[in-house]
Amino acid sequence: xxxxxxxxxxxxxxxxxxxxxxxxxxxxxxxxxxxxxxxxxxxxxxxxxxxxxxxxxxxxxxxxxxxxxxxxxxxxxxxxxxxxxxxxxxxxxxxxxxxxxxxxxxxxxxxxxxxxxxxxxxxxxxxxxxxxxxxxxxxxxxxxxxxxxxxxxxxxxxxxxxxxxxxxxxxxxxxxxxxxxxxxxxxxxxxxxxxxxxxxxxxxxxxxxxxxxxxxxxxxxxxxxxxxxxxxxxxxxxxxxxxxxxxxxxxxxxxxxxxxxxxxxxxxxxxxxxxxxxxxxxxxxxxxxxxxxxxxxxxxxxxxxxxxxxxxxxxxxxxxxxxxxxxxxxxxxxxxxxxxxxxxxxxxxxxxxxxxxxxxxxxxxxxxxxxxxxxxxxxxxxxxxxxxxxxxxxxxxxxxxxxxx
Amino acid sequence: xxxxxxxxxxxxxxxxxxxxxxxxxxxxxxxxxxxxxxxxxxxxxxxxxxxxxxxxxxxxxxxxxxxxxxxxxxxxxxxxxxxxxxxxxxxxxxxxxxxxxxxxxxxxxxxxxxxxxxxxxxxxxxxxxxxxxxxxxxxxxxxxxxxxxxxxxxxxxxxxxxxxxxxxxxxxxxxxxxxxxxxxxxxxxxxxxxxxxxxxxxxxxxxxxxxxxxxxxxxxxxxxxxxxxxxxxxxxxxxxxxxxxxxxxxxxxx
Numbered sequence: 211x212x213x214x215x216x217x218x219x220x221x222x223x224x225x226x227x228x229x230x231x232x233x234x235x236x237x238x239x240x241x242x243x244x245x246x247x248x249x250x251x252x253x254x255x256x257x258x259x260x261x262x263x264x265x266x267x268x269x270x271x272x273x274x275x276x277x278x279x280x281x282x283x284x285x286x287x288x289x290x291x292x293x294x295x296x297x298x299x300x301x302x303x304x305x306x307x308x309x310x311x312x313x314x315x316x317x318x319x320x321x322x323x324x325x326x327x328x329x330x331x332x333x334x335x336x337x338x339x340x341x342x343x344x345x346x347x348x349x350x351x352x353x354x355x356x357x358x359x360x361x362x363x364x365x366x367x368x369x370x371x372x373x374x375x376x377x378x379x380x381x382x383x384x385x386x387x388x389x390x391x392x393x394x395x396x397x398x399x400x401x402x403x404x405x406x407x408x409x410x411x412x413x414x415x416x417x418x419x420x421x422x423x424x425x426x427x428x429x430x431x432x433x434x435x436x437x438x439x440x441x442x443x444x445x446x447x448x449x450x451x452x453x454x455x456x457x458x459x460x461x462x463x464x465x466x467x468x469x470x471x472x473x474x475x476x477x478x479x480x481x482x483x484x485x486x487x488x489x490x491x492x493x494x495x496x497x498x499x500x501x502x503x504x505x506x507x508x509x510x511x512x513x514x515x516x517x518x519x520x521x522x523x524x525x526x527x528x529x530x531x532x533x534x535x536x537x538x539x540x541x542x543x544x545x546x547x548x549x550x551x552x553x554x555x556x557x558x559x560x561x562x563x564x565x566x567x568x569x570x571x572x573x574x575x576x577x578x579x580x581x582x583x584x585x586x587x588x589x590x591x592x593x594x595x596x597x598x599x600x601x602x603x604x605x606x607x608x609x610x611x612x613x614x615x
Numbered sequence: 616x617x618x619x620x621x622x623x624x625x626x627x628x629x630x631x632x633x634x635x636x637x638x639x640x641x642x643x644x645x646x647x648x649x650x651x652x653x654x655x656x657x658x659x660x661x662x663x664x665x666x667x668x669x670x671x672x673x674x675x676x677x678x679x680x681x682x683x684x685x686x687x688x689x690x691x692x693x694x695x696x697x698x699x700x701x702x703x704x705x706x707x708x709x710x711x712x713x714x715x716x717x718x719x720x721x722x723x724x725x726x727x728x729x730x731x732x733x734x735x736x737x738x739x740x741x742x743x744x745x746x747x748x749x750x751x752x753x754x755x756x757x758x759x760x761x762x763x764x765x766x767x768x769x770x771x772x773x774x775x776x777x778x779x780x781x782x783x784x785x786x787x788x789x790x791x792x793x794x795x796x797x798x799x800x801x802x803x804x805x806x807x808x809x810x811x812x813x814x815x816x817x818x819x820x821x822x823x824x825x826x827x828x829x830x831x832x833x834x835x836x837x838x839x840x841x842x843x844x845x846x847x848x849x850x851x852x853x854x855x856x857x858x859x860x861x862x863x864x865x866x867x868x869x
Contacts, residue, residue: 239687240816243694246651247807253631281809294809304809 233299234532244296245303251280252311260312263438264583267430269394270315270438277315278349282308283322287331291339292347298473298535302480306528309484310491313587314438316484318352320477321390321439325595326353329399329415329470333458342397342417351396355474356386356444357467363388364600366401367410367464371446373402379450380416382424386444388594392427393440395420399470400446401463413463417455424449435586472545473538474595475552479531482555482591486524489559489566489584493517496570496579507569516565523558530554546608553601556591563588616772616791617730618673620663622697623722624656626681626688627742640840642711652688655737657695657804658797662767663735664696665802671769672732674698678725680718682706686820693815694807700820701725705832709825712834714743717825719751724828726756731792733774738763738796749796759789762796 237245255273263270277283285301287293294300301323309316330342345351362368371384382402389398397419405412418425428443458466494517497508507513531554534547563584567574574581592598628634629649636643652660663675677692679685680703689700703721705713726734739746753760761767761776765784768775769791778785779798807815825832853859863869 239690240812243687243690243807243812243815244809246691247694247809247812251806276806279808280806285809289810294813296809296813300809 233536234529237299237303241300241303244300245307247280248282248304248307249310251277252307256308256311256315260314260438261577261580261583263312263314264435264587265437265577267437269440270312270318271394273312273315274318274352275349277308277319278347281347282319283349283352284327284343284347285323287327287343287347292344293327297539298476299532299539302476302531302535305477305480306484306487309481310488311484312438313481313485313584314436316481317390317436317439317478318394320474320481321354322346322352324474324477325355325470326391326395326397326399328473329355329457329466330417332469333415333462333466337454338417338457346397352391352394353397353399354389354391354395354444355470356389356398356400358386358388360385360387360443364597366467367413369401369403369410369413369463371400371402372406373404373414373416375404375453376450378453380453380455382416382418382446382449382451384446385428386446388431388441389444390439390441390594392442392444393430398444399457400444401467402446403463404460408461410464411461413467414460415457415463415466416451417457418446418449418451422449422451433590435583435588435590471595472548475548475601476531476534476538476544478591478595479527479534479548479551479555482552482559482588483524483528483531485584485588485591486520486527486555486559486562489563489581489588490517490520490524492579492581492584493520493562493566493569496573500570513569516569520562520565523554523561527551527554527558546605549596549601549604549608552591552596553598553605556588556598559584559588559591616732619676619729619731620666620672620674620733620735621676621678621722621726621729621731622656622659622663622692623718623734623736623748624660624677624679624688624692625653625737625740626650626679626685627653627740630654630741636841636843640842642838642841650684650688652691653737653740653742654804655739655741655797655799656688656692657737658799658801659735659737660692660695660697661802661804662764662795662797663733664805666767666769667696667698676701676729676731678703678722680705680713680721680825682710689820690815691807693818693820694812695805696811697818699818702820702822703828704822704824709832712836713832714834714836715745715747715751716835717830717832719748719755720830721825721828722748722752723755724830726752726792728828733769733791734758734794735767736794736796738798749794753794756792756794758793760794760796761787761789762794763798764795765798765800767795767801 281294282304284293285296289295373380373382400416403412404414426445431441497513500507531551534544534551537544566581570581573579629651666672675697677689677697677700679689686702736749763779764776765779766777773788775788
């Protein structure tokens, strides 16, 4: 009797799981059309200009507006607030295709969707959503996320930026570092400590418009890759905002940041997938065309083994990414899977872009081919939104909890 | 006037794909090859949707003739703004033999059935380059036609069409109902927005067979052979103009 009950329960689990499992094997039709639309857009509008954007460190304002018109800048936001009302699997697909065309454009889209709109959507009041989300859905305005400081990146709990209450205003002081979109943003989510004694439980989140008195920007960093997106310090000197600009409850800042980054990891994993795929495409295409020793180099085992390893790395990272998106969409815990996805995808991106240069040989080292740009763009994916080391800590933490008896 | 526009959308091999001829020269390889909507059909859909947005027409119906996969093409049209779709199922040998004559018979039958005010088609398909379906459809219906349109303006019960012709641009005014075929410069097709892609899922696609419309699919054409274009041969460099003239005389060209 017990055996029959277990078998029936197992069957039930199988059938319930089938819908999400089959989505890993073949995407639903709407998602296929969405993916194709984003791919067409990337092929026609992003790939042709990506090298130029990179060379000139030029923010893709026109493309961001076009993506906004398509609904890509606010994919999860409900339609009433001006968004596309889609799920995170759709977001992941869109991010991968856009990043495949231009990784810089991808990070602008990701930061706006996951790191800026994400926390406001989850923790904001209705008024805050109207004020801070709706104008940021069209691509005309983008937001940014200010957590890291010169003194702490991975050690986010040690925030030294302060916020003290003065009458009916919060006054913020401190410096935030490495802020993506900073020079192009119209608003930021800032994390500052309201109670230093409470350590990470004393951190709160604030919304600050940009530009704003008391908020200034440091110099634009001269980065190795993703050069079309701006990265700079945000300096707060007696920056005053109304009390209603606090996001979520006082002291909830650290929790808001961590939960936001969980979702952001799916976006960055998708960006890394796009870069990895672009590198693989470049290498495979070259393997067909370049001849050496009397035949296309794709006939040589050394090249074939590289391409196979690259393909496995990308596809396995992609399945991890899709799974974490599906879990999030089903409102199930996804912290471990998102960290696994980001880790796998970013390491796939650096691996694939490294090997792509190897396949291209000398041509991989010059800017005539996009391989060198993929190599430079890939590197940051192992660092931002949680370094690979932090991802490993998150994964191990979640894993060990599962084994606790 | 019904305010209804029929737009034909054809599923063709994607323009960016490298075409390969089957080893037996009976046709080209289509299995596993990326397909998408014919670019001129995209322009046709865009024009119809724009007319609807200007409130000059009431409904855009996307039509495709072909196998099951043609429904993807119709869904893309729905995502771009068409209101509903009609899939005329044609498979197997019938599909291989499907050409402008058969499609125009189907379009004509549908136009009568749906009481269409306007039919917009792409000027030609990028796979067969026939440039016949629009013209044949108009003839079968005995409707006026405005082909190679680079501008379309609805004026009451007439359509003003600016046509791209060899000599330049020709402007004509024709009565509706009419057939218009879209040329490259008519418009720039929109990218489907994500909300529209979601909405497209709920729009209806009706299924029917050519027999339901009383259409006979028999082809009057038989494809004998398909060959790749000849490989480009290397040229010959000459040193002087005299050498050039001598070589041209040799080749019999002067």
